[in-house]
Amino acid sequence: xxxxxxxxxxxxxxxxxxxxxxxxxxxxxxxxxxxxxxxxxxxxxxxxxxxxxxxxxxxxxxxxxxxxxxxxxxxxxxxxxxxxxxxxxxxxxxxxxxxxxxxxxxxxxxxxxxxxxxxxxxxxxxxxxxxxxxxxxxxxxxxxxxxxxxxxxxxxxxxxxxxxxxxxxxxxxxxxxxxxxxxxxxxxxxxxxxxxxxxxxxxxxxxxxxxxxxxxxxxxxxxxxxxxxxxxxxxxxxxxxxxxxxxxxxxxxxxxxxxxxxxxxxxxxxxxxxxxxxxxxxxxxxxxxxxxxxxxxxxxxxxxxxxxxxxxxxxxxxxxxxxxxxxxxxxxxxxxxxxxxxxxxxxxxxxxxxxxxxxxxxxxxxxxxxxxxxxxxxxxxxxxxxxxxxxxxxxxxxxxxxxxxxxxxxxxxxxxxxxxxxxxxxxxxxxxxxxxxxxxxxxxxxxxxxxxxxxxxxxxxxxxxxxxxxxxxxx
Amino acid sequence: xxxxxxxxxxxxxxxxxxxxxxxxxxxxxxxxxxxxxxxxxxxxxxxxxxxxxxxxxxxxxxxxxxxxxxxxxxxxxxxxxxxxxxxxxxxxxxxxxxxxxxxxxxxxxxxxxxxxxxxxxxxxxxxxxxxxxxxxxxxxxxxxxxxxxxxxxxxxxxxxxxxxxxxxxxxxxxxxxxxxxxxxxxxxxxxxxxxxxxxxxxxxxxxxxxxxxxxxxxxxxxxxxxxxxxxxxxxxxxxxxxxxxxxxxxxxxxxxxxxxxxxxxxxxxxxxxxxxxxxxxxxxxxxxxxxxxxxxxxxx
Numbered sequence: 028x029x030x031x032x033x034x035x036x037x038x039x040x041x042x043x044x045x046x047x048x049x050x051x052x053x054x055x056x057x058x059x060x061x062x063x064x065x066x067x068x069x070x071x072x073x074x075x076x077x078x079x080x081x082x083x084x085x086x087x088x089x090x091x092x093x094x095x096x097x098x099x100x101x102x103x104x105x106x107x108x109x110x111x112x113x114x115x116x117x118x119x120x121x122x123x124x125x126x127x128x129x130x131x132x133x134x135x136x137x138x139x140x141x142x143x144x145x146x147x148x149x150x151x152x153x154x155x156x157x158x159x160x161x162x163x164x165x166x167x168x169x170x171x172x173x174x175x176x177x178x179x180x181x182x183x184x185x186x187x188x189x190x191x192x193x194x195x196x197x198x199x200x201x202x203x204x205x206x207x208x209x210x211x212x213x214x215x216x217x218x219x220x221x222x223x224x225x226x227x228x229x230x231x232x233x234x235x236x237x238x239x240x241x242x243x244x245x246x247x248x249x250x251x252x253x254x255x256x257x258x259x260x261x262x263x264x265x266x267x268x269x270x271x272x273x274x275x276x277x278x279x280x281x282x283x284x285x286x287x288x289x290x291x292x293x294x295x296x297x298x299x300x301x302x303x304x305x306x307x308x309x310x311x312x313x314x315x316x317x318x319x320x321x322x323x324x325x326x327x328x329x330x331x332x333x334x335x336x337x338x339x340x341x342x343x344x345x346x347x348x349x350x351x352x353x354x355x356x357x358x359x360x361x362x363x364x365x366x367x368x369x370x371x372x373x374x375x376x377x378x379x380x381x382x383x384x385x386x387x388x389x390x391x392x393x394x395x396x397x398x399x400x401x402x403x404x405x406x407x408x409x410x411x412x413x414x415x416x417x418x419x420x421x422x423x424x425x426x427x428x429x430x431x432x433x434x435x436x437x438x439x440x441x442x443x444x445x446x447x448x449x450x451x452x453x454x455x456x457x458x459x460x461x462x463x464x465x466x467x468x469x470x471x472x473x474x475x476x477x478x479x480x481x482x483x484x485x486x487x488x489x490x491x492x493x494x495x496x497x498x499x500x501x502x
Numbered sequence: 503x504x505x506x507x508x509x510x511x512x513x514x515x516x517x518x519x520x521x522x523x524x525x526x527x528x529x530x531x532x533x534x535x536x537x538x539x540x541x542x543x544x545x546x547x548x549x550x551x552x553x554x555x556x557x558x559x560x561x562x563x564x565x566x567x568x569x570x571x572x573x574x575x576x577x578x579x580x581x582x583x584x585x586x587x588x589x590x591x592x593x594x595x596x597x598x599x600x601x602x603x604x605x606x607x608x609x610x611x612x613x614x615x616x617x618x619x620x621x622x623x624x625x626x627x628x629x630x631x632x633x634x635x636x637x638x639x640x641x642x643x644x645x646x647x648x649x650x651x652x653x654x655x656x657x658x659x660x661x662x663x664x665x666x667x668x669x670x671x672x673x674x675x676x677x678x679x680x681x682x683x684x685x686x687x688x689x690x691x692x693x694x695x696x697x698x699x700x701x702x703x704x705x706x707x708x709x710x711x712x713x714x715x716x717x718x719x720x721x722x723x724x725x726x727x728x729x730x731x732x733x734x735x736x737x738x739x740x741x742x743x744x745x746x747x748x749x750x751x752x753x754x755x756x757x758x759x760x761x762x763x764x765x766x767x768x769x770x771x772x773x774x775x776x777x778x779x780x781x782x783x784x785x786x787x788x789x790x791x792x793x794x795x796x797x798x799x800x801x802x
Contacts, residue, residue: 059508066507126542138553142560149564152663153571156635156644395641395659403662403670409561410667427553434546441543452517456510463507470797 037087038486048476063234065095065462092223106240110307112447113241117309119444121316122437128181140174145409156396161384172374175332179371189317197274208271211254244307260301263290327429333370336361346388346401353394515789522782529775532766555760562753568663569746572673576739578632583732594721607709614706638677652696654682
């Protein structure tokens, strides 16, 4: 028979185990609202029984391990979905900002300015010799030039902002990768020779991994030491055990000085340009917006400014002005360079028109102040199909089309984002239902361990009384 | 059975409240702006239509302005022609009377002075202005087109204005042939308007009945020409007026279409606002109830 001290020992170990139970419940409650936390459980293990006098005698228990409740398959799905979600969310967000530039609420849109300009030209065809009307044509010409410029400036500013966001995301990614690598080392050290996982460190690493998968497309696996290996776009290594790559940025002169995204390994070599290979995560969305969507809009705006100004100039050159210009033709109305790519930023009134309203060429015959024949040619431009690849659209059609297409793209981006939102919410719910803390449950656990603690204490006092009885046998 | 964790409960509540707030905000925006389309992405198709309708309205209002101006110009021209016609009739009457033998040289001389006045009046009428420009001068509208000698100093400028897409209308008279004789007329022995009256004038003061008779026939010809010019003015005016009516209709239709494309249905917006408001309140109420109870509240 084991001694009373054996029983006392069972009691004290049970006290230790139940106290550990309360402790873990406390840890769970404390972290109930911490992002990425997985609830923990103590695993009590029965001790091997004592064999004495042919009996197997129960030997109490001990805390075998503390484990986290965690489903790595859901985690995998979340990381997969985060790549799509990150891209969709970033795209929808960036698209929304573009939309503001072309908002229908804005009264000074290019289409409105264009209509205004032609209306002033109409007025001028009523009063070709009137100084005031000529001035209003010039003012309206200035407005339309600045409307083209405003869109150009805003789009370019937007592009620069997107570039900055690419830079910001890249820097954050570098930091996260470095932190994952350092957690890799800590986890390996803590888990070495132990049978249990470094729960809290792993929670932290999982959380960082989700940030990485939301930023860039990648896949990952755990090596036999519990260290995470992460591979990024084009199979570049992002994290290898305790080492992490650096996401570097280099300005590309061929792409208006925008950043190329380069992945350089920890030894500082094998720098690889992955800018055009990004597929998932917010980085891919920002690069796509920066290098395709916005430049396309800039080109559309340039094209309309270029076509408008050149056609107007061609017609304007045919006519005669007033006073000193009454016998001279061949003047441009707008000054615009020969380069379509800088049309919207360079469009302005020509020197002659800017200097004097008499330079506006309304008439087809010299020294005829009331002649509006050339204006009629100019007015026809409004409804002439000059725009688009096949010159098959009027300005209004062209503008309405490209702005309408932008609207559809914005709408599609936000629909995709909503769909991804739902997937993410669902997955997060599933993760939470496994790993999340329920206060009710923890309260029950507290009650359970508390009762157990009381009972274990009772055991010890009982043994104590028994010992006293035994000791008092001899008096 | 799904295990419900704390974060799940809070996240769910947050999502629902957020959602209800968003819907409510959207309806509030509709109500306060009275518009359905605040951003392109709200409805790209309708936004695109709105751009076109707005452009059409700009055009139509401008065409109406053009027409109003043209009508003014034409009315001014017409009243001038009317008065010129009256003057010619008066001259004709005088010439008929004075060709009679009952009048002597003195009365003819006095009538000659009246004809001189009529001539000055006709020149003045031919030099009528509208809005600071000479209506019969063609494109040379800053200088008087007719002088007392009967020289036409304007040009043959035809003033066109746009009255609808692809439709430009002439809104002035090319008056050279009205005041001056065309080569064909001249070949038939006709003169210009002022020359005709000069013949009459000279016939009167020189007491030359043959000249007076010659001018009588010619005055008929001038009167006829004036009347036919007047008629073509009337035609221009009428067709402009009709175009104006059409444009007014078109404007109404375009405005209705624009409103349909972008404006909010106020009754719908109001009831939707009420609905989302109730929904938001309900969500908030149920959320507070949902978040309160926990076993911890009952632990002593």
